[in-house]
Amino acid sequence: MLIVKALSKRFGTKQAIADLSLTLEEGHIFGLLGTNGAGKSTLLRVMGGILRADTGSVCLDEASVYENPAAKRKICYLSDEPTFLGSASLAEMGRMQAAYYPEYSESKLKTLCERFALPMHERITSFSKGTQKRAQICLGLALNPRVLLCDETFDGLDPVMRDSFKRVLSEETVDRGLITVLAGHNQQEMEDICDSVGFLHEGRLVCSGDLDALLGDVHRVQMIPTDETTDEVLAALGPLRMQRQGRLYMMTFRGDREQLEQKLSALQPLFMEFLPLSLEEVFILEMEDRGYAQH
């Protein structure tokens, strides 16, 4: 279990992470969504023991991660900018990993490289950006980590590769109980693969939890109320959003769906329909609620 407790990190005057706590369990994929500069990369780097937290802690199985080789051997951080040793090939990077990670499997790297059509002995820096991403993921998976921290890892991959990697990731998560954190902006991808998600804004985790629960907590309703039902009556129900197009109202609510349905039915609308919400829409709602990019 990876536990992040009351974590704070500051860069000069900028508060990158503020009092953030989070618990991640084995066999789960956690999606970390956030606006630009929300602190996703910083959080992942602190979780990977790369950056030192100002306050708080990151513990894997109750052992602090920072400056703890035993814990760090179980963690793999895949940076948003794939970084390799200068002029190294995948084989040489593999040798480096073998020197530091006891769980590293060269055969696994070879298998992955064959599967994803990567040459083992060519300079990685000569690869295209997408191929470098593939190489980075293969190297990361070959470490057989217990925690995989992916920072916008699937960005730049073509849809076929993205799908393949997602499948590999799912297999690893299920088979080995891998804890995976996926940070990025692609909500659709998160929705497809993640078990739970968290929204990060200005260094704070504003909302997190099981994906189904998160999606089930926010509802969009399309309805045509009676003439007697005024805007004030509808507003009294506490919608997060309310838009009107002619007689048709589009409203978004947070809370229990059954109770909401009862309240709205009590108004005897002429037409009422519950529409599904995507994760992206929930994310936008959450961010707008916190004053991000409101117009």
Place this chain on the structure above:
Amino acid sequence: MRSTKGNATRFLLRRNLFIGVIVFLIAFYMMPVWGLSHIPNAGTLAKDPLASEMMAAEIAKTVSTQVMTDPLNLEMMVILYGWLGFMTAMMLMRHLFSRRQSMLQAALPDRRETDFLRRYVGYAVLCLAPIVINFLLYLLVVAANGLLSYVMWDTLLAKFGRLLLINFYGFAMGMLSSVLTGTWWAAMLMGAVLIVGMEGLAGLWYSVAGKYLHTLVSTSFTDMLLRLSPAYTLYKGFYRPAEFGCWPGVVAAVLALALSLLLYRVRRTERAERTLAFDGLQPVLSVVLSLMGGTILGIVLLLSFTTDISLIVGMVLGAVLTFWVCQIVFAQRLCGILRHWALPTASAAVLLLGWALLYTDALGYDRYLPARGQLTAISYTPRGYDTGERITLTNKEALDAAYDWCTLMRDEVDSYDSGTPASSMYSGSDVIVTYQMGSRRVYRHYPNNAMRTEAQGSLKCVIESDDYRQSIIDQYQLDSGYVSQMYISTVNAVLDQDAFFEKFNIRMLYRSYERQKDGVVIDLLLEALRQDILDRTLDDKQEMPLLEVDLQIDLPDSNASFEQVSIYPGDEHFLRALFGEQMEEVVRYASGGFADSEDIVVLKVDYTQSYAEIRQFATDLRDIVASVTLARTQEEARQWMAKAQETSADQHYYMPYREDKPLKRLYVYQMSMVEKYAHFYGYKVPQDKAELYANPEIPSMMTLDYVGED
């Protein structure tokens, strides 16, 4: 499972193997290649059955020391090996200069201290080991040529050890510089500041102090540097290991490594690509650099405009501008620099305070004179025209006389106006005095100018003291038997070397102990010289020397040194030993009798200005002629010549001060030569000999200052 740590170290070594290859190639050129090109020649010499002891010593020197000094010149060897260590450190720590590589490194499951030690091992394998291997290869070359028995192991190993130490010091400074900074250029700049920054600042201030403190001694600053500066002791100690300990270098290197380790452990990963890795460094470094910048600009403006105000303006401007430039460099952006005023103002204020202290000599540096009771000895070394004496006086009478002389010199300095450039006070008669009070020594550099006339009594007592005479005898090794060669020559223009020795039938000017019969002559002449030195008076020394004797002294365990000894007309023992019965004739001839010839014409030219005025205003002598007098008789010419001195002799530290008196000069013409060159140079020889001086194209045979009364 294989050892992870072992693998990681091996991986680091393999990744950085190119460093080892470069170091190996450089050291290979410096040692085995140099050996291959030089040792065989020495081997050939060694096989020569007639090889002398001296040749054996030369071979031993070739195989034992020259490999450490010859391949490049000495300074370059020191710098190169230090630089190799420094660059190895920077290359091994290069991940600190790239944000991405820094992250990659920090993600690895490795403790910082383990990682640090791994890089230290990297240095030992990739830098030290190639140097040591090449040293062994060099020894192989020596052995292959059968010269191993010539190797002076203690000398060779001491020099090689120093070389390794210099390399290690460079590495330690490179590690510290890399950890403190986040970019390549910042690390190099930091290295320069760490290695020579304080010494540089001290040196700059020494040059400023030299302008205002008239008695400041350059050697005392060098001595201080030698004692305290790790870089300087390592640099100097490489070729003079017996004189300079290596402890400052060792201590500094170990401290730098320890500090690097401590800082590396707490260094934040995100500091890569930032100029400085620690926030607290910024103000400290800004102030240090602004102090240096202010001093440099001040000195540059002073050299350009030569006024105190230019120095002040330069210091203030330099301090403030350098501080702001530092802010731009450290923050890597332009805006906001003008918000910083307090620290640059403080830096400028410190510089101005330093200047004011020097200008007013607020600490009484120039006025200092130890109490007579504290003194156990006074030593002095002339710095102007007499550079050959190193005198130490300890007995009461001599010490009292020297103290009186020093008091006069101190008072003279005290009479100078504040801000008078010290350098303008030195006219060639200056001396460096060392006051010894028990184990404590204080050095002062006195111009020793106008007060010399007043000090004649004290100087006479000093120069005629037993201490002075014994110091001279010790310096020339006249009692020790270490003089191995001597060469006798006439001094400057007074006497033509060949003509003079031919005239008095002296054949052998060069004597060496290597020739058996010369040994007896050398011993005889040295004993005579010793006797003369014991008898010499101040009056003797104030006459124009006849001869100069060059002595080569071969002290045991030391390189040969050379001394020049003047022989005066009063040095009867030496002159008699050299010239025998002709001695009186020689002295008469050399001290004026030379002019007792129809072929010689002597003119005395009186000028309207003193030598001091001439020097001050750079006057052309021909513009200030008061009178030209022709020696009416050969006897008068001889008398004038007897009261003449070389033109620079007036500035010997023991001569009376004459620079304030109108200059009088003798121009000696050899008529046969004047007539011989008349056609060649196209001048006409005047009938009236007094007009010879009027034509500057007519060459005089010699020019001497006339110091006698009219």
